[in-house]
Amino acid sequence: MTRGSLLFALALFVVSIVLFVSTLAYPFKAKLFPLIALIAALLLLTVEIIQELLRYKKGVKRKEKGERLDPKHIVIWVWIAATAVILWVFGFMGTVILLPFLYLRFQRESWFLSISLSLGCGIFFYVLFSVFLKMPLYPGMILPRFLG
Amino acid sequence: MVEAIVKGVINVLNPGMLPWIFFGVAIGLVVGILPGLGGAATLAILLPIVYGLDPTFALTFLIVIHAAVSQGGVVTSILFGVPGESTTAATMLDGYPMAQQGHAGRALGASQMASMMGALFGGGVLAVLIPVARPVILAFGSPEIFMMAILGISFVAVLGRGSSVKAFIAGALGLMAGFVGFHSGTGALRYTGGMLYFWEGLKVVPVFMGLFAIPEVVDLVVKGGSIAKVKQANIGWADVWEGIKDPFRHWSLVLRCSALGTMMGLIPGLGGVVSQFICYGHAKQTSRRRQEFGLGCVEGVIAPESGNNAKEGGSLFSALSFGLPSGAAMVIILAALMVLGIKPGQEMITKHLDLFWTLVISLIVGNFISSTVCILATRALARITFIKGTILVPIIILLVILGAYGVANDIRDVFLAFAFGGIGYLMKIYDYSRVTFTIGFVLGDYAERYFLVSVASLGPEFLLSSPIALIMLILTILGLLGRWGKNLSSRFFQRLISKEEEE
Numbered sequence: 001m002t003r004g005s006l007l008f009a010l011a012l013f014v015v016s017i018v019l020f021v022s023t024l025a026y027p028f029k030a031k032l033f034p035l036i037a038l039i040a041a042l043l044l045l046t047v048e049i050i051q052e053l054l055r056y057k058k059g060v061k062r063k064e065k066g067e068r069l070d071p072k073h074i075v076i077w078v079w080i081a082a083t084a085v086i087l088w089v090f091g092f093m094g095t096v097i098l099l100p101f102l103y104l105r106f107q108r109e110s111w112f113l114s115i116s117l118s119l120g121c122g123i124f125f126y127v128l129f130s131v132f133l134k135m136p137l138y139p140g141m142i143l144p145r146f147l148g
Numbered sequence: 149m150v151e152a153i154v155k156g157v158i159n160v161l162n163p164g165m166l167p168w169i170f171f172g173v174a175i176g177l178v179v180g181i182l183p184g185l186g187g188a189a190t191l192a193i194l195l196p197i198v199y200g201l202d203p204t205f206a207l208t209f210l211i212v213i214h215a216a217v218s219q220g221g222v223v224t225s226i227l228f229g230v231p232g233e234s235t236t237a238a239t240m241l242d243g244y245p246m247a248q249q250g251h252a253g254r255a256l257g258a259s260q261m262a263s264m265m266g267a268l269f270g271g272g273v274l275a276v277l278i279p280v281a282r283p284v285i286l287a288f289g290s291p292e293i294f295m296m297a298i299l300g301i302s303f304v305a306v307l308g309r310g311s312s313v314k315a316f317i318a319g320a321l322g323l324m325a326g327f328v329g330f331h332s333g334t335g336a337l338r339y340t341g342g343m344l345y346f347w348e349g350l351k352v353v354p355v356f357m358g359l360f361a362i363p364e365v366v367d368l369v370v371k372g373g374s375i376a377k378v379k380q381a382n383i384g385w386a387d388v389w390e391g392i393k394d395p396f397r398h399w400s401l402v403l404r405c406s407a408l409g410t411m412m413g414l415i416p417g418l419g420g421v422v423s424q425f426i427c428y429g430h431a432k433q434t435s436r437r438r439q440e441f442g443l444g445c446v447e448g449v450i451a452p453e454s455g456n457n458a459k460e461g462g463s464l465f466s467a468l469s470f471g472l473p474s475g476a477a478m479v480i481i482l483a484a485l486m487v488l489g490i491k492p493g494q495e496m497i498t499k500h501l502d503l504f505w506t507l508v509i510s511l512i513v514g515n516f517i518s519s520t521v522c523i524l525a526t527r528a529l530a531r532i533t534f535i536k537g538t539i540l541v542p543i544i545i546l547l548v549i550l551g552a553y554g555v556a557n558d559i560r561d562v563f564l565a566f567a568f569g570g571i572g573y574l575m576k577i578y579d580y581s582r583v584t585f586t587i588g589f590v591l592g593d594y595a596e597r598y599f600l601v602s603v604a605s606l607g608p609e610f611l612l613s614s615p616i617a618l619i620m621l622i623l624t625i626l627g628l629l630g631r632w633g634k635n636l637s638s639r640f641f642q643r644l645i646s647k648e649e650e651e
Contacts, residue, residue, distance in 0.1 A: 008578045012317065019324060019339065030336040033596040034327050037588075041320035048313050076369040076541075077570075080362065083545055084566055087559065095549065100542040107538040117539065121546060128182075133193060138559045 006052040013045045079103065091140025093130075097122040153275065156505030159204055160513050168205055169510070172212030173518045179213070180220020183230055183357070183551030188476035190217070195484060203488040204503060208510040210484055211464070214477050215267070215514030218456060219522055222259045226449075227252055227375070227532050228540075229364040230357065230547050235456055237356045238424040241583060242441060242448030244364065249444050250376040252530035253384075257391020258446050259453045260519040260526075262402055265395055266454035267515035269406035270413065270461025271508050277414075277465065288415045291610045294598035295620035296415070300422060300591045302624045303429025304584045305631050307441075315581040322588025325350055333600045345560050352421060354552040354565040355589065361548050362569025363576045368537045368544070375540065376533040388526045394446045395454065401431055401447055402454045409455030413462020413474060421590050427455030429587070433627065442583065457515055464511055468496045468504055 020038045023031045087095045101118035105111075129135040159165065179190045191210055201209070221233030226243035239259055246255035304319035305312070328339045329349030340346035368375065395402050405427040412423040431451030432441045441448050463474035464481075471492040473479045485492050496504045522529075532540075552565035575582050602610040611617050 005578045008574055008580075012321065016321075022339065026331075026336045026338060027334040029600055030331040030334040030338060033592065033599070034324060034338065037320045037323040037327075037592070041317055041324070044313050044317045044320065048311075048317060051313070070370050072370045073366065076366050079369075080365075080545070080566060080569065083549070084563060087549065087562060092549075092553065096546060099545060103542040104538065109538060113539070117542075121543070125546075125550070135554075136557055138553065138557075 003056070006049065006056060009045055009048045009052055013042070013049060016041045016045060079106075087138070087140070089141050091143055092137040093122065093126060094140055094143070096125045152501040152505045153509075155502040156507075156509045159502070159506040160208065160509045165205060165208060168209045169212050169513060169517065172209045173216045173514060173521060176213040176216020176514070177220040177518055177521065180217040180233055180236075181223050183221075183224055183233075183353075183547050183554070188480055189554075191477055191480040191484075195480060195487070203485075203490060204506055206488060207481070207484060207503070207507055210481055211507050211510045212514035212517075214481065215457075215460065215511050216518035217477075218460075219260065219263055219515065219518040222263070222453065223256065223522060223529060224547065226255045226259065227529060228361070228544050228547060229375075230361040230544060230551060231353070234352050234356060234421050235424055236452075237360070237421070237586065238428040238452035239449055239456075240360060241428065242443075242445050245442070245444035246446070246449065247375055247530075247533045250533070251387060251391075251444070252376065252533045253387035253526050254391035254394070254446065255444075255449050256526040256529060257388040257523060258394040259391075259449050260522045261392045262395040262450040262453040263457040264516055264519040265402050266406045266409060266457035267460065267512050269403065269454070270410045270458035271512040273407075273410045273458075274461050274465050274508055287616060289614070290598045290601040290605065291614040291617040292620070293415065294595060294602050295611070295614075295617040295624070296412070296426075297422075297591045297595035297598060299620050299624045299627075300426045300429065301587060301595060302628055303426070303433065304587055305628055307429055307432060307581065307583045307587060310579045310581075314579055315584045318575065318580040318582070319584040319588040322585035322590075323592035324588075325355070325585070326589045326592030327596070332597070345558075349593070350564065350589070351555055351561055352590065353555045354561040355568050356586070357548045357551045358565040358568025358570075359572035359575070359582050359586065361544065361551075362566065363573040365541055365544050365548075365569075366573055369541055372537060374534050374537055385527065387530075388523065391446070391526075392523065395450050398447055398450055401434075401451055404434075405430065405451045405455040406458035409458035410462040412455075413459035413464075414466050415462075415474070422594065423459045424452035424456050425587055425590060427451045433631070460511055460515075461508065464508065468492055468507065 016038055019034070020042065023034045023038060026034070083095065083099055086098055090098060097118050099118075100121050101114050104114035104117060129137055160169070175190065175194075191213060194210065194213070197206075197209075218233055218235050221231065221236035222239050222243070225231050225236040225240035226247055229240055229244035229247075231237040231240055243255040243259060246252065301319070301323075304316060307315070324339075326349070328346055329337070330340075330347045331338055337347065408427055408430060409423050412426065428448060428451050431447050432438055435441065435445070435447050437445055437447065459474075463478055466472045466474060467478040467482055468485075469492070471482065473482055482492055490496075490500060490503070548565055548569075549562050552561040553559065555561055572582055574580075575585065606613050611621060
């Protein structure tokens with residue numbers, strides 16, 4: 001099946017069309033190179049979509065890496081999205097401690113490993129960035145409210 | 149000049165200097181291994197330390213850190229598929245697949261030896277170049293840099309794996325990603341969606357982190373196991389030794405990429421990000437094992453590493469003798485020179501020739517020591533690739549967060565990396581080359597900027613006014629035609645073979 005590939009090519013085509021329309025409004029010098037790139041992209045995407053459609057019509061079965069969605073794909077993407085939320089809410093240091101702990105517990109690793117790795121990461125990052133390099137670490141949404 | 153070189157060697161090997169060199173190597177390696185802690189930022193942080201020091205000690209210390217940073221960056225790129233530095237992204241393309249095949253030791257050995265050879269080449273070329281460097285550097289204006297960028301973009305034809313249509317689509321979309329932001333020629337804001345964050349354009353490090361590291365994290369979770377996909381650990385010295393021998397087996401490639409790197413280092417404006425991909429493209433274009441690139445080909449590790457380290461010699465030369473920095477790190481080194489009361493420029497190669505050579509030799513020594521340290525640590529480092537994936541996944545995600553955040557201490561860069569992680573993942577599963585996207589992304593802006601400058605200063609026929617640019621144009625066309633001809637002939641022979649088989 002080439003449905004996923006076809007849909008991805010169609011999505012890229014739509015994005016390129018939107019970019020093409022917005023490019024037309026720019027001054028000549030600013031739109032020259034983007035137009036060259038977009039025209040090339042649109043032509044090639046047309047070729048790709050036709051090829052995909054022909055394959056689809058002929059019923060050519062092609063092994064595609066993402067065709068059968070393993071539930072593990074969804075799990076890791078949920079984790080990545082959750083990491084972004086944890087980072088936004090609890091800040092840099094909160095994520096450094098929470099992410100390894102929660103992920104390792106989710107994977108049913110031992111309590112000892114989960115706690116020691118997350119604490120180890122926390123101490124290492126805090127000492128290196130906050131103490132030695134005095135780098136301003138993102139505090140998150142919650143910490144500043146508690147600290148005023 | 150020989151006297152100055154000898155004095156430079158004596159200065160660097162002075163017992164008082166050695167602790168500073170080792171300290172600099174240690175700092176540089178840590179900074180390089182941890183993504184996001186850029187070399188330039190570290191030099192800036194350490195700049196106040198050099199105020200009270202003797203100029204030779206202070207500058208050697210900074211140069212050694214600069215040399216060690218990229219050596220450290222290679223380690224993260226090869227072991228985790230996370231570019232430790234933006235200048236080691238190309239090394240990751242074949243280094244990480246080698247680690248997945250259980251050959252992390254060989255990849256690290258080859259990269260470190262190639263780096264060492266590249267640095268030696270860069271330093272050696274400088275010795276020869278001093279009398280003729282000025283006309284060489286001055287010969288490179290905007291038309292030549294424009295053609296260099298076009299030559300780099302033409303590698304899109306070579307670098308994609310699988311469908312060439314998809315490789316070109318990815319290259320064109322990469323160009324578009326490079327055009328995001330404020331257009332300095334007209335003041336237009338392109339594709340910013342009204343967001344102030346995008347005015348500066350898409351930052352290289354978060355984009356690289358997302359495109360390459362996140363899909364590997366997904367892979368690690370889905371496939372399970374460790375980074376190395378082989379059952380038996382192959383992390384003995386024999387594997388490392390094979391890696392050390394590889395650059396000698398491919399000595400011609402090392403020489404060519406080192407020459408390319410030195411040349412690109414001499415030209416201000418072409419950074420390390422560009423030069424590594426041009427060297428990688430050149431290696432793939434000229435290799436007999438082209439099909440193996442991206443799957444763990446050692447030539448794909450050797451080429452960018454030798455080019456990248458040879459480039460440092462060239463950029464140090466332009467910075468010291470002409471005051472023309474090729475990147476942020478060289479700007480800091482120039483600032484340190486001025487703080488210490490030394491004016492970069494012609495005086496460096498007339499009045500302060502011994503200091504000039506001290507710095508060049510400290511760059512070579514810094515590379516040598518950090519490569520040696522990395523080679524000695526390779527066996528231990530390679531074991532990381534056999535650690536259980538469940539333990540490595542949160543650490544790699546943290547490295548991505550750190551790498552993206554550390555560029556500008558801006559949390560939005562992390563979200564950008566995650567967004568590009570999604571794009572990179574879709575590109576990976578539907579076979580759109582992430583390498584050609586990267587080439588377009590890095591070089592598009594250069595090509596556009598130098599094209600407009602060339603047209604403004606020399607008119608639309610600017611290519612005709614520059615013999616070097618014309619030669620590069622011819623080389624680009626010949627390269628593309630050669631590639632097209634090879635494709636046609638291989639298809640013809642394949643059809644002939646299949647017809648014969650049918651009969």
